[in-house]
Amino acid sequence: MSAGTVSSPSQPRSFTFQRLLLWAALGLFAVYFLTPLYVMLSTSLKDMDQVRGGNLLALPSGLNFDAWAKAWGTACTGVECNGLKPFFLNSMMMVLPAVAVSTAIGAINGYVLAKWTFRGSETMFAFLLFGVFMPLQVVLLPMSQVLGWMGLASSIWGLMLVHIVCGIPSTTLFFRNYYVGLPQELVKAAMLDGASFWQIFFRIVLPLSTPILVVTLIWQFTNVWNDFLFGVVFSGADSKPITVGLNNLANTSSTVKEYNVDMAAALIAALPTLFVYVVAGKYFVRGLTAGAVKG
Missing domain, CATH: 1.10.3720.10 (MetI-like)
Known part of the structure; x- marks a missing residue:
């Protein structure tokens, strides 16, 4: 470096095509692994009419926690119906x-x-x-x-x-x-x-x-x-x-x-x-x- 030259601060790496491809691949993997969790959560917030008539990936029409309450307290696990x-x-x-x-x-x-x-x-x-x-x-x-x-x-x-x-x-x-x-x-x-x-x-x-x-x-x-x-x-x-x-x-x-x-x-x-x-x-x-x- 020649005398009198001031070094510029390090610049962030450019958003190259390779990095874009990497982030896209990571995003796809994340969606793939999180989709079952999303399906479970959305299905648990639906009533049975929505489950039968709607799409598997469709959002629930509202927050309905009846299924959660039943799973916790009154669902049958064999001959007893005390939930989980x-x-x-x-x-x-x-x-x-x-x-x-x-x-x-x-x-x-x-x-x-x-x-x-x-x-x-x-x-x-x-x-x-x-x-x-x-x-x-x-x-x-x-x-x-x-x-x-x-x-x-x-x-x-x-x-x-x-x-x-x-x-x-x-x-x-x-x-x-x-x-x-x-x-x-x-x-x-x-x-x-x-x-x-x-x-x-x-x-x-x-x-x-x-x-x-x-x-x-x-x-x-x-x-x-x-x-x-x-x-x-x-x-x-x-x-x-x-x-x-x-x-x-x-x-x-x-x-x-x-x-x-x-x-x-x-x-x-x-x-x-x-x-x-x-x-x-x-x-x-x-x-x-x-x-x-x-x-």
Whole structure:
């Protein structure tokens, strides 16, 4: 650059044909994936006359929440007509403790396996990984026997225990891989200062774990809430989760198939996970990439 020449500030990149094509492709993909959600929402706000006589993609003539009210409180799910409310409450009672306990145990396991290695720790971690990749159908029979011996069969507590046990391998994997990237000098310096095992964990390691903590909580909440296999196998008549209730509602025979009620019920079942991803989705992505580069 010659003397006296003043560099101009960087200009934004021009809106080229390639960028236009990229945005168009992304827009088409977004429309493709959001269309089912739009159909579900619009159908749930229509009455049956509009559903039968209108177009699938047509907007509802008005905001009609009758289908939502029926799906929540009076829709039949087999022989009972109490809607999804009891199933929703069962899922909340089961999901929150299961997610909290499995995440806490996974954090402690990951801390031990990453920062307090001992003879056989790698072998123990390898065995834990079997739980991540093992087909869930394999554990149905032995888990049923264990729950029977413990007196927890067909109960919310038994279903909660199943999700805690099956969630520990994944949570341990997440936390262990994240903690490996934390400087070992932090732990050694704290040990020289006389800090104990739990003091190091709660005062040093845990405050640095926010990204992976958010990832694990979202991952566990989504998996446990959306689970159907364990819910239908290990629950009883009064402890069925929301996924089983939704299945029963959709498959209950009646004289008239009420598609608007079915769509409203599906949205009610999906609302908690949608809310979690809308509120904390950006933190989920940040947490996934936080441990990718070790410094």
